[in-house]
Amino acid sequence: MTATKGLEGIVATTSSISSIIDGVLTYRGINIDDLAAHATFEEVAYLLWHGKLPTASQLAELRSRLDEYAPIPAEIIEQIKLYPDGTNAMAALRSAVSALALYDEAAGDMSAEANLDKAIKLQAKLPTIVAAFARIREGKAPVAPKKGVSIAHNFLYMLTGEEPKEVAVKALDQALVLHADHELNASTFAARVTVATLSDIYSGVTSAIGALKGPLHGGANEAVMVMLEEIGSIDNVEAYITNKLNNKEKIMGFGHRVYKNGDPRAKHLQKMSRELGELTGNLELYEMSVKIEELVTGQKGLKPNVDFYSASVYTSLGIPRDLFTPIFAISRVSGWTAHILEQYSDNRLIRPRAEYVGPVNQRYVPIEQR
Ligand SMILES: CC(=O)SCCNC(=O)CCNC(=O)[C@H](O)C(C)(C)COP(=O)(O)OP(=O)(O)OC[C@H]1O[C@@H](n2cnc3c(N)ncnc32)[C@H](O)[C@@H]1OP(=O)(O)O
Ligand SMILES: O=C([O-])CC(=O)C(=O)O
Numbered sequence: 001m002t003a004t005k006g007l008e009g010i011v012a013t014t015s016s017i018s019s020i021i022d023g024v025l026t027y028r029g030i031n032i033d034d035l036a037a038h039a040t041f042e043e044v045a046y047l048l049w050h051g052k053l054p055t056a057s058q059l060a061e062l063r064s065r066l067d068e069y070a071p072i073p074a075e076i077i078e079q080i081k082l083y084p085d086g087t088n089a090m091a092a093l094r095s096a097v098s099a100l101a102l103y104d105e106a107a108g109d110m111s112a113e114a115n116l117d118k119a120i121k122l123q124a125k126l127p128t129i130v131a132a133f134a135r136i137r138e139g140k141a142p143v144a145p146k147k148g149v150s151i152a153h154n155f156l157y158m159l160t161g162e163e164p165k166e167v168a169v170k171a172l173d174q175a176l177v178l179h180a181d182h183e184l185n186a187s188t189f190a191a192r193v194t195v196a197t198l199s200d201i202y203s204g205v206t207s208a209i210g211a212l213k214g215p216l217h218g219g220a221n222e223a224v225m226v227m228l229e230e231i232g233s234i235d236n237v238e239a240y241i242t243n244k245l246n247n248k249e250k251i252m253g254f255g256h257r258v259y260k261n262g263d264p265r266a267k268h269l270q271k272m273s274r275e276l277g278e279l280t281g282n283l284e285l286y287e288m289s290v291k292i293e294e295l296v297t298g299q300k301g302l303k304p305n306v307d308f309y310s311a312s313v314y315t316s317l318g319i320p321r322d323l324f325t326p327i328f329a330i331s332r333v334s335g336w337t338a339h340i341l342e343q344y345s346d347n348r349l350i351r352p353r354a355e356y357v358g359p360v361n362q363r364y365v366p367i368e369q370r
Contacts, residue, residue, distance in 0.1 A: 003355040008257065012350070013192065017048060017338050018181040025264050027181055028052070036268045041151055041176035041331065042066065045123055048181055048338035049116060062120070063148075069124035070145035070154065072096075072132065073103040080129075080136050089133060089322040090213040093329060094206055096129045097122070101202035108200055115344060118201045119337035126333050127151055130326040131158030152176060155330065159319070167279060168317050171272050172327075175313060178265045178306065179328050181335030183258070187211040187218065191336045192343045196350040201340050208336045209329055215252065218332070221324040223252035224311035229321075234288050241295045253308030254296050262303035269309035276316035285312035 004010055018027045025032040028047050035044060039053075046054040046062050054062060076096055083092055101107040104121065106114050132142035135158075143158045152173035156164035182188070190211035195204040212218035231240045244251060256263055270289075277283035289312050296302050307328075314324050 001353055001355045006257070012184060012189070012352075013343075015183070015339065015342060016051065017335070017342060018183050020183050020258050023259055023261050023264065025182070032178065032264055033268075035177055036174055036265075039177055041173050041180070041334075044177050044180050045334040048334050049119060049341065065117075065120050066124045066151065067145075067147040069121045070128050072100070072125050072128045075103060076100065076129065077132055077136070077142055080133050083133075083137075085137070087133075087137070088213075089130070089326050090209065090219070090329070092133045093126070093129060093326050094209040094213070096133070097126065097209060098202065098206040100125060100129075101200065104202070107202055110198070110200075110344070112341070112345070115201055115341055119334075119341060122201070122205055122333050122337060123151075126326075126330045127155040128158060130323060130330060131155055133326075134159055134320065134323060135161075151330070155327075156317070159323075167276075171276060171313060171317060174268065174272065175310060175327070176331040178268055179310075179331035181332070181338065182306075185217065186214075187332065188336055188339050192339055193350045195340045195343050196347055198347065201337065204340045205333060205336055208332070212329055212332065213325060218307070218325045218328040220252045220305070220307035221310045221314070221328060222321055224308055225315060225321040225324065227252055228285055228288055228311060228315075231288060231292075234284065234291060237288055237291045238295060241292055242299070245296070245299055251292070251296050251300075251302070253304055253311065254300075254302040256303075256305045259303070259305070263305040265306040266304045266309060269306065269313055270304070273309045273312040273316070276313060280316055282316070285315055 016028070018025065019029070027035060027044060028051050030047070039047075042063060043053055043059060046059060076099055079099055080092065080096060083095070100122070104118065106118060109115075128145050135142050140161075143161045145154050146157055149157070150169065150173060153164060153169045156168055156172060184192075187208040191204040191208040194207040195201065215223045231237055241251065273286045273289065274283070277286040289309060293304055293308070296304075310328075311321075311324060314327065315321070319327065
């Protein structure tokens, strides 16, 4: 038995949800470029769950269930109020999502129908939780979700209490489409491992949020913003990046386990970052990002991943830096739950082996002789 560090290149399951073949990403066989150009996030969520795009009436039905499920229990709001000052936003989301199970009588119902319904509930409630947390920590009352608007619209509305601009809604909706699923990434794998024990969907999504939080995965989008703030201005980019690379430090938002010639989602986020910069009349973050890319690609051959330009996109939308990874979760919960449903539909416990490299032939030594 020989271990493969980080399971690189190991094929751990079959799946018909998303594919990365020769650097091309598809959801249910549809190229991400096509979806980014034309689909709404709600259509994509339906596509991931059901395997095909919805008809107009199927989409309307999904939207009305999302509206119905968007409010969160009052007990969850009371719990969020008790979180200590300075609580990490992903830790808050992980805790609140775990607690949601306590208020869902169907949490333990393992029928396929009940699990799909819970997937829709989770998709509907995550934006409400993130927005409520963001307001409560500022001493403001949470804003109740609106009916009849998209998830992107509702999230921005619940965050600010104001009607968002159409351009902001469109940008966030496209970002949600681009983040929705990504084959067997670490958080999706965590979700599948958890539910393969036949644990419930809330446990699977809680595990996934924990895995997404780390800076080698979804947490990289926040880390990119920390880096942009540290750099401060375009004049400092070259010295900062060269110094980091010389010290063999990682540049957040670059590199990928699967893509070696670039992440197909990054170009859409780069375009969005430029367009939003032009609209707000502030291109500084975009221009700094482009310069960082030139240097990192030039010196290391590494390309930006999905997290790199999303940092400047979300900042242009006025979103605080520590909500970037929770927004990733708001999108990715569609993919996580699709994978959980797929895992349940043909389940086998996921239990690999470890190559033992510790000492052998040891004996118990009584405590007084140690
Ligand atoms: C949504 C997402 O999860 S996308 C990924 C988000 N994460 C990041 O942006 C964090 C920065 N990137 C990284 O840490 C990595 O590229 C990962 C985690 C994404 C992929 O990791 P792995 O496939 O394990 O690659 P690994 O970390 O082994 O890197 C291979 C080599 O490239 C280097 N490298 C990889 N990424 C970077 C980077 N961002 N900056 C500098 N060097 C890097 C490593 O130092 C290593 O060099 P070495 O062979 O000289 O030691
Ligand atoms: O696939 C991965 O390893 C990480 C990633 O890009 C994602 O989850 O979107």
